[in-house]
Amino acid sequence: MKLFDVYPLFDINIVRGKGCHVWDAKGEEYLDLYGGHAVISIGHAHPHYVEAIAKQVATLGFYSNSVINKLQQDVADRLGAISGYDDYQLFLINSGAEANENALKLASFHTGRTRVVSFAKAFHGRTSLAVEVTDNPKIIAPINDNGHVTYLPLNDTEAMKAELAKGDVCAVIIEGIQGVGGIQVPTDEFMQALRRACDDYGTVLILDEIQSGYGRSGKFFAHQYAGIRPDMITVAKGIGNGFPMGGVLISTKFKPVYGQLGTTFGGNHLACAAAIAVLDVMKEEGLVENAAKVGAYLLEELKGFPAIKEVRGRGLMIGLEFAEPIKELRSRLLFEQKVFTGVSGTNVIRLLPPLCLSMSEADDFLSRLHKVIG
Template structure:
């Protein structure tokens, strides 16, 4: 059997990681400014993370959700305090797409509606409703194209209000910062008015913080810059530093009923150990504050590069837009300067490094980037 060929691959086999660096099988060292799509939050192979997972798997890796799991309870308690949402409830699953699926399902249970408002260039996952809420027709199969979703321009509140006034919208789902869409930021005032409009029309507001959450923006959640509280928040990626775990943070307005949601692997003992290790390190090493400080430094420095058309983002979630396609720039960074970065579309480079990135490592990147840009 061979692999189903759906990923265009760089001819590099990464075999080791430590902090903000990775190594390939030949021993070549790379600076990691992408963190595997914003997944690596506390750094590769953090010793505390390795220790917690090792001890847990030696004791118990998995048992079902039919018994008490005190590790789940501990994750919920500590995440509530760290995020500022201690009055919300937590449902644990495995992936970001699952988180958004369950969020949309909860919203529909709550108000009985079926229409979704999503935004231009949004990305919410690759399964069922999550992919239908994603503004990319290339990845929406006919079986998923069920006309549930209306896509609207980001930051145009009057257009949103007009749709919500029909009183048939189940949920508005919006990213704290658009990732795949090119590091596009919702305006603070837009989010405030969106919150008010959703409340007025009994529409559930879902904040997809899968890429922009867990300290990456310089606050725990990117929407907290606007001072709002959504009804549901979805998290994944950084929550487990590479171990598959995701969560749905659920407002007290929702009442749980046995059987309404469920999962086999979600919130298993090993996943919870990973999540607790991440919380430990974020707190101890002040990684949210570090993301704000180092991110601000990077943004300021990058804005002085005349070759870049636009620099945008918050914290360590940064987009660099060029007039021309960035494929050659990215390839030179990777193969000549040994730096991993991401892209969004044709003209945007995405920077999503581990949250432990230092000023010195930021300077290391800037020096290599200057060489590539000439």
């Protein structure tokens, strides 16, 4: 059987990782400034994480959600404490797209409405509702194109208010920082106005923190720079440091009903062990604070490169926009300088390293980048 060929692949077979470094099958070492799409939060093969998963899988890897799983409450307690959302509820699933699906479903149950506001360049996943609120017609199949969504320009307060004033919007879904869209940052003022407008018109505010959350921005959630509290927050990627897991943090205005939501694998014992280990390491090693410090340093230094048209982001979620397409530049970084980076569109390089990136590793990256672009 052949693999379904939907991924353009680099001819590199990564077989091992440690911290912010990975090695291929030939023994070549690479500096990882991408973390597998912002998934690696605490670093590759962290010993505490490895030990926690090994111990759990040797004890019990999985049982169904029809019985008590105290590990789920442990995740909820730790996540509530570190994020400042200990008064919210937690529903655990398997991925970011699934988190957004469930958040949108809850919003519709709550309001009885079906229309959603999303934003230009948004990316929220590839499943039914998640892909419909994603601003990319190329990946929205006809069966998903159901006319539920209005896309608005990001940071356009007047357009947002006018749309919500129609009184029929079920939910607004917005990324804390747009990732696939090119590291576009909502202004604090826009986020504050959005929160007020959602309150005024009975609209649910969903913050997609799947890529921008879990400490990546230098705060636990990127929206916390604006001092707002959304009705729901969706998380995934960094939650399990590579183990597939997602979640929805849910305000107490939503009352759970038996059978309303469900999942086979979500919140399983092994996933919870991974999530608990991640939160342990984040707290003990101060990784949110490290992301803020090292990220601020990188942002400032990168602004000194004349070849870069614009530097955007917060913490260790950074976009480098160039005047010309960056395909060759990214290739040279990878094959000549042995640095993994991401991309957004044709002109933006994305940096999403593990949150344990050190100052010396940041300087190492800057040195390698300098060799490519001067």
